[in-house]
Amino acid sequence: MGYLIEGQWQEGDATEAAKDGRFQRAESAFRHTLGEGEFPEEEGRYHLYVSLACPWAHRTLIQRARRRLEGVIGLSVVHWRMREGGWSFRDGPGVLPDPVMQARFLHELYAKADPHYSGKATVPVLWDRATDRIVSNESSEILRMLDRAFGGSGELYPEALRAEIDAVNERVYRDVNNGVYRAGFAASQEAYEEAVAPLFEALDWLETRLSGQRYLMGDRLTEADIRLWTTLVRFDAVYVTHFRCNLRRLVDYPHLWAYARDLYAQPGFGETTDFAHIKRHYFESHVRLNPGGIVPLGPIVDWDAPHGRDGMG
Numbered sequence: 001m002g003y004l005i006e007g008q009w010q011e012g013d014a015t016e017a018a019k020d021g022r023f024q025r026a027e028s029a030f031r032h033t034l035g036e037g038e039f040p041e042e043e044g045r046y047h048l049y050v051s052l053a054c055p056w057a058h059r060t061l062i063q064r065a066r067r068r069l070e071g072v073i074g075l076s077v078v079h080w081r082m083r084e085g086g087w088s089f090r091d092g093p094g095v096l097p098d099p100v101m102q103a104r105f106l107h108e109l110y111a112k113a114d115p116h117y118s119g120k121a122t123v124p125v126l127w128d129r130a131t132d133r134i135v136s137n138e139s140s141e142i143l144r145m146l147d148r149a150f151g152g153s154g155e156l157y158p159e160a161l162r163a164e165i166d167a168v169n170e171r172v173y174r175d176v177n178n179g180v181y182r183a184g185f186a187a188s189q190e191a192y193e194e195a196v197a198p199l200f201e202a203l204d205w206l207e208t209r210l211s212g213q214r215y216l217m218g219d220r221l222t223e224a225d226i227r228l229w230t231t232l233v234r235f236d237a238v239y240v241t242h243f244r245c246n247l248r249r250l251v252d253y254p255h256l257w258a259y260a261r262d263l264y265a266q267p268g269f270g271e272t273t274d275f276a277h278i279k280r281h282y283f284e285s286h287v288r289l290n291p292g293g294i295v296p297l298g299p300i301v302d303w304d305a306p307h308g309r310d311g312m313g
């Protein structure tokens with residue numbers, strides 16, 4: 001773990017847990033848009049840096065695969081363990097090194113893009129090879145860019161559904177995507193309970209919503225599904241134990257669990273999911289939560305079991 005100050009890497013826990021024990025996520029710093037202004041659409045010009053473990057990066061990886069943009073936007077995958085030096089490109093199964101600067105650590109790219117950058121070096125990063133700059137390091141915005149750029153139709157965020165998608169995204173982000181982190185990184189009992197209660201209220205709400213419709217917006221997949229799903233797929237493998245989100249497991253929610261398997265079977269989802277990176281990242285990286293670094297072998301769950309949702313409206 002660590003962070004950059006004025007482009008210089010500092011080892012240490014830039015923990016986002018404030019003095020009151022509550023985890024706070026920092027805003028992403030690079031917020032340009034592919035296809036606008038200085039970042040025109042050009043095949044081969046942009047490169048995506050992800051961790052296969054990271055739920056935020058996973059959003060962008062799913063969309064790159066769904067759109068079959070593999071030949072248009074390059075990909076690097078960091079090593080699952082995030083300790084000294086932060087995310088690195090050290091050798092390991094599934095790691096794809098950096099072809100742009102042959103960086104050893106992700107933070108080198110942040111410092112190259114902005115020698116005065118202060119903050120964390122997070123994934124995902126959408127990099128512009130032509131200018132050596134970061135287009136964006138905000139997953140929700142990269143997801144939308146990959147929905148529209150290079151001939152995309154913007155189907156994940158259709159005009160008519162935007163208000164409803166925004167409303168669902170807001171609650172899912174606060175209580176689910178970030179909720180599991182607020183529970184896991186809470187440094188007090190109070191902060192932990194403040195995160196866990198709304199997390200499971202939100203899962204109950206989603207369970208009901210998905211009992212009568214295939215996707216969060218009805219009969220079509222939108223960005224809201226991708227954003228929810230990357231947390232669900234990690235839930236039983238990691239968050240139930242490592243982050244103590246254990247009132248219930250995903251498999252205890254019949255509709256949510258079938259919904260998660262439905263998406264897992266669709267193009268872009270299962271194929272970009274790497275449970276080894278996911279589990280090893282969390283259990284080997286967070287020394288405070290798991291000092292021994294032991295990775296649990298379970299749970300045994302069948303992601304390929306029939307989900308029975310094809311015919312749902």
Ligand SMILES: N[C@@H](CCC(=O)N[C@@H](CS)C(=O)NCC(=O)O)C(=O)O
Binds near residue numbers: 026057
């Ligand atoms: N707002 C960012 C958050 C990304 C994020 O927090 N990524 C984590 C991995 S899951 C990370 O890279 N953390 C590095 C660190 O904490 O030093 C986004 O959604 O793109």
